[in-house]
Amino acid sequence: MHLEVHLGRVINPESAGKERPRLSKAIVLTIRELAKQPAPEPALSHARGTASRDMAAFIALALAQIAAGIDVSVAAWEKRGYWVKADRFRMDWLWAEQYAARMRAAVLADDWAAIAQVMAQTAQKLSKVEVSENHRLGTPWVGAYLALGERNS
Numbered sequence: 001m002h003l004e005v006h007l008g009r010v011i012n013p014e015s016a017g018k019e020r021p022r023l024s025k026a027i028v029l030t031i032r033e034l035a036k037q038p039a040p041e042p043a044l045s046h047a048r049g050t051a052s053r054d055m056a057a058f059i060a061l062a063l064a065q066i067a068a069g070i071d072v073s074v075a076a077w078e079k080r081g082y083w084v085k086a087d088r089f090r091m092d093w094l095w096a097e098q099y100a101a102r103m104r105a106a107v108l109a110d111d112w113a114a115i116a117q118v119m120a121q122t123a124q125k126l127s128k129v130e131v132s133e134n135h136r137l138g139t140p141w142v143g144a145y146l147a148l149g150e151r152n153s
Contacts, residue, residue: 017073023062024129026140030055030062031123032131033141050145056107056115057148058141059122063100066093095125107148 034055070093074086099122106114131137 017069020066020069020073021129022137023066024126025131025135026137027059027062027122028126028129029131029135029137030058030141031119031126034059034119051141053107053145054141054143056103056119056145058144059119060100060103060107061144061148062140063096063103063122067097067100070096095121099125104148107145 034052037052037055070090074089077083077086077089099118103115103118103122105111106118
């Protein structure tokens with residue numbers, strides 16, 4: 001007996017359009033928590049992250065993920081010929097890829113002055129993003145330093 005299954009179009013509920021606001025809120029939360037840190041804790045070993053390093057690495061990874069989703073987001077507009085709208089959206093988010101690269105380099109170099117600068121610039125870009133006190137974001141930065149190191153090797 002042979003069964004034939006026909007599936008309709010698969011829709012990804014975790015689309016870039018839904019992921020970007022969630023990542024933006026997580027970045028804002030992480031910046032707030034990192035700003036509360038008195039000073040970056042020294043790492044016992046450079047391979048193992050600390051809370052501060054995890055937070056800074058998470059910002060770099062989340063910005064890179066946002067940047068990677070921009071082309072996916074504008075593809076539908078381009079298919080319909082909305083070139084100006086697509087280009088404007090790309091230009092509005094161009095900073096994300098640049099900041100991600102700068103933050104990644106600063107974290108890997110343990111350059112806290114550069115981390116603070118990128119953090120401030122990112123906070124300014126995301127100043128309209130609101131994160132409520134009752135958020136369900138948790139601590140998305142846990143383990144991010146290790147993940148950043150793995151992506152770099």
